[in-house]
Amino acid sequence: MKILMLGWELPPHNSGGLGVACYYLSKALALNGADIDFVVPYEAKHDNVDFMKIHAATKLSPLHKFGMGAYDSNFLLEEAGRDDLGELTTIRDVQKRYVDFVEELVEGKQFDAIHAHDWLTMEAGMLAKELTNAPLIVHVHATEFDRAGGNQGNPIVHEIEYQGLMMADRILAVSAITKDIIVEKYGIPADKVEVVHNAIDPESLNDGYEYDNRTYRYLEGLKDEGYTIISAITRFTIQKGLANLVRAVAKASEKYDRFALLLAGDGEQRDELIRLAADLGISDKIFFTGFVRGKQWRDAYSVSDVFVLSSISEPFGLTALEAAHHDNALIVTNQSGVGEVLQSIFRYDFWDTDRLADQLVGIATSPALKDSLRKNILNEYARLSWHDVAKKCMSQYTKAASPAALVGAFA
């Protein structure tokens, strides 16, 4: 089966989960026999990819360096202000170049399916469908409603998403939450949308990594004194709901004072969070690491006891599975898709800081509760496999290609 895969990033040149999902999905598809041409909007080495052909749509280096990563639709029309971008100074410019590239790439070629990821590549997907007559599968990892975190979002992005969803033959949503948004906000018929949850590849995390307890030595010291380490490893944007997490930690600290919160990552909300922590008088309990990669990233999961996915709107939330792998108890908002596939977790509504504080105190003061949450989620998370995701995708490719024939046979 020949697949044209339209993506925006792949590890290690990713700014977040979209690249990770694309990588493992493609790898599993390839193992299931798919022959994939994968387009990215930048040029870089992908030494870890030998299971598909990667095409670079521009000569740019990876885009997240310019604030044009997969999550930066707010930079849509702003100039990135970098000379080395040439005339490609906005995400729109890059997208247009991407569309031109795909137009040339598909010329004279046949595909069984076009698989486009998120709004960034939907225009290219629609054009490719028009030129090749192959079915278009749009895979929604996040909508502009999620990224805007309760705000309006960008109307141009909404429009592109609407067109892409309308034109798609099949839509894959990473969670029921995302499917609901597609159906309710974009008026797409529910039966056109299939929920395909993401997965995790535990093998990929068993790469010889060993926890180094010196990386966060101070936190280890706190743990020796009976502290519970709470963590969030994420981008600091409104969507992630971190202000409520900080408030909940302050509330929890009133009842039980041995908490520390590790906030690993960076983003536009950082200064606001620093100020909030100081206002609440808990600056000393919060550890800001800045953006972490590699060992510091892995060790952040390892030092943590409780991982909180505090998102206001999270289509999936792969980080929760990564945290589970590193032996964390999980607390996940009801507004996060990953909660749909997990049982052994605490849940709360993103605004409910009282409830989250209660859960935190409960875990911190009851070793039995903490241990059972950790043990049970560890057994659970690994059942989610990319192999199953790939099989679901394959059947959707087939389904997308066949409805016309079915109609003909039974008419």
Next chain:
Amino acid sequence: MHVHQPYRVREYSVFDTSIDHNYFTEPDTDNHRSNEKILNKVADKSYRPMNALLEKLLNKHPDFKVSLSITGTFIEQAEQWAPDVLESFKRLVATGQVEIVAETYYHSLAFFYSRTEFERQVEMHKDKIRELFGVETNVFRNTELAYNDQLAQWADGYGFKGILAEGWDPILDWRSPNFVYKPEGTENIALLLKNYRLSDDLAFRFSNQGWAEWPLTVDKYTQWMEASVQDQPLVNLFMDYETFGEHQWQDTGIFDFFEEFVNKWLEDENNTFYTTSEAIAANEPAGVISMPDTVTWADAERDLTAWVGNSMQHEAMKHIYSLEDDVIRTQDNDLIADWRKLQTSDHAYYMCTKWFTDGDVHAYFSPYDSPYDAFLYYINAVRDVRWRLHETHRTGGLSG
């Protein structure tokens, strides 16, 4: 004139805490935050040329007098990186025309947090000045000129002859700063008030081309001075030493201005210069002044809000001073010195967010990208002090 350099905290991250105990030395000496680099820069632009000028004027005019407030953190940095600058200060003091005033060694706001620590730092400063310059200090000035009646009462009890404060109009009301006063509730101590208008004409406005009086000529300034002291005994000018050459660059003409002004002022035999002690000795207090609330020399508000105005600053001060007993008990000199260097008021100043509302960015020079960065590096360093207490001295826990 106030001579000071803080030990700026380097880009000290969570990953340094409990591992690397160096808070103040940037690995890259060329970093714009490097204390060594800044000291050398200011030495070239200000300390060396201004000291040369002062030495020349002191030798030329026996009536020319200066009082210097020199912090311990400056002295340590000069000892390490610019010993010739320290030697030139010694020559100034050796003329007998230069008085050194007392203050906290670490340029701290300890008075408002710990009286015992505050007194230790005043002692340390007295000792250092005695050791280095062979002179006693008799007049006290607190960090940032932060002053209130309690401070004056403390200084009186301690035995200081005089104390300095800002001559701030809402306090003075109809009174002039150009007299010696007696602080409320004191016995023997005299209060000298900074004439902020004439001081700030040099310190802040001298090179401001948008100022209606720009350019400021010696004739004009001398006229203002003459008018100010008419029927009044003195004018107290107090400013950062770095005004000369650093805040006002050499090409603004500040050095020439200063030299000409001193020459011109002394041409009139009715004029002279006093050290702070001489000013106090020569004048009886004209009245009693009370400042129950703290007055500083900063901003339109003249309060402490540039240092402890927001919650980050409150948190930072709370955590550093809460370590006092444990730190002192260790008798670990390196640890105690690091803890004290973190008390320097500049750290809190870098966390100031007032300018977000004032829009007056330039008024708040900071070596950091933002007040938030300043806060993060600082709190990480404070945690490391706590770690050292915990790890090496088994005093206290890591819990703040």
